[in-house]
Amino acid sequence: MNAIIQCVSPVDGSVHVERTAMSLEQGRESFARAKAAQAGWETIPLAERTAMLGRAVDYFVAHQDAIALEISWQMGRPVSQAVGEIRGLEERARYMLGIARQALAQDELPLNGLALRTIRREALGTVLVIAPWNFPLLTATNAIFPALAAGNAVILKHSAQTLLCGERFAAAFAAAGMPEGVFQLLMTTNGDTTRLIGEAHHDHAVFTGSVEVGRDLQKANAGSFSGIDLELGGKDPAYVRADANVAFAAEQIVDGAFFNSGQSCCGIERVYVHKAVYEDFVAKVVAIVRAYRLGNPTDPNVTLGPVVSTKAADFVRGQITDAVAQGARALIAPADFPASKEGTPYLAPQVLVDVTHGMRVMTEESFGPVVGIMAVDSDDEAVRLMNESRYGLTTSIWTRDLAVAETISRRMETGTCFANRCDYLDPGLAWTGVKDTGRGCSLSTHAYAHLTRLKSYHFRTQPD
Structure with missing residues (x-):
């Protein structure tokens, strides 16, 4: 049979x-x-x-x-x-x-x-x-x-x-x-x-x-x-420089991280932000994420649907739990998203700070509605951390200085380098990746x- x-x-x-x-x-x-x-x-x-x-x-x-x-x-x-x-x-x-x-x-x-x-x-x-x-x-x-x-x-x-x-x-x-x-x-x-x-x-x-x-x-x-x-796979990073339009970067990066409930191979899963704009950026991200509406995806008013399965949701929940146990702070209260329920694919979005590369959520592909944000001191530190991954699909740089963005892009181990954009495929450009x-x-x-x-x-x- x-x-x-x-x-x-x-x-x-x-x-x-x-x-x-x-x-x-x-x-x-x-x-x-x-x-x-x-x-x-x-x-x-x-x-x-x-x-x-x-x-x-x-x-x-x-x-x-x-x-x-x-x-x-x-x-x-x-x-x-x-x-x-x-x-x-x-x-x-x-x-x-x-x-x-x-x-x-x-x-x-x-x-x-x-x-x-x-x-x-x-x-x-x-x-x-x-x-x-x-x-x-x-x-x-x-x-x-x-x-x-x-x-x-x-x-x-x-x-x-x-x-x-x-x-x-x-x-x-x-x-x-x-x-x-x-x-x-x-x-x-x-x-x-x-x-x-x-x-x-x-x-x-x-x-x-x-x-x-x-x-x-x-x-x-x-x-x-x-x-x-x-x-x-992918674990795509974004880097927000000190000269970036912080409001614009926050809005676009949140969309790149949480569209399709984070289930995109080129979605943003980790963000590095220059310390000069870090607090402002994090505050704006949290405000945007809290405005999402989680629920039945057939409802036209819903902006965040379930992930594909309970197994997938539990994997992301495990990453979040492990990160918090290691010292990360979760900035979104799951209670603010009543549709989120343990044992179901309905999973509240989450923003984590005080994260490190010793945490699974910053190294393993999450493929769900979670993003970790780290403060950095310089372009060099951001480049090092962005390249510290087994994956290499896209990188996203947010800055007013496109010449610097191009200089950084040349150092990136990735298939596509974006400046002031993320999570998009241009059909005129080659879609490819490196490493795993x-x-x-x-x-x-x-x-x-x-x-x-x-x-x-x-x-x-x-x-x-």
Whole structure:
């Protein structure tokens, strides 16, 4: 008997949706269909492929209100904010489709007496995308649309927590008229997905998730020469310099820390503030956080929903408890958030001060509504502390002096450096990370390099 894959809603603990898992053999058949379909898909002119993919984007826009409510029920984001994910999908997908011709253009080399002398980017074949629940449309979009535009077939294995988002992608591509087999859902268990990777049915894999699972998938993939892109954990820092607009920095950093209940790979999880503005900054942060409203995410007046599960909430609660036991001070009273309850995913936001790097909350990825704030004496101290992490996705610097921000950024061990901004993906810039955050690249023209292979053409004519 096949296993049952369930999405347990953090809203009320009910089984919101469940599906029967595919068998291993059914999974293998999906890859075989993808391989057969991809050969024809790649021959369709690029303009026709991107037009079809654009119609799939239209589907998401047309159904955005229903999809937003589905997201709220599946993973807990307030419905008032969930619709923004569809807008983000549209922005990223249309951008990536718009640059496809440029990104896939062949190199124009001097012929040097030859009939043809060029380098072309050609599809890899079948791209397996393994998507997470926290931004279930956006993270999948980063890989799916450029992979399909480049002529690959795509198989999507979506998180069990957001099953309906995977089905929305399938519906969108069907509505757009995509040939059968070019895009498919892989409804397998996590164990069977890893086994299929080990059997090397794919030509490339893209995974977004935890460091631990990323390591397991990399090991499974090691038996073949197929590529694998890994976007893994983060513990992203912000640094507020003495010359910063403190009110602006506090407002933006709080949003970067607590949006989506802190469940963002590039969310702000630790803040370093120059001692000259530290007290002012902390006071402003606390005032902003206290204004959040925690509750049922389907209520349009709620601004902070539950985290994805009680297990996730308990992990964050444990970090907070350990930090306080080691001398940290918690500045938010959970009683100010009546919806917060032990043994549930409803977790009050928390701001911690008097923290150190000897505390788990400042070194482990929290993935929840908590942030630690430390005072620093100088740029050098801030740089040292920000780089003192196993992760390296983004860094955020808040200052009026952009020349100094650039100098600091050059010293940062990270994939993206922000100045006076955080927790945002610009589709024109490469999204990548260092250290345990993983490897690979999505977005920008550089993403297409990971989803294609180079082929050189060297033709000369025969003599008469």
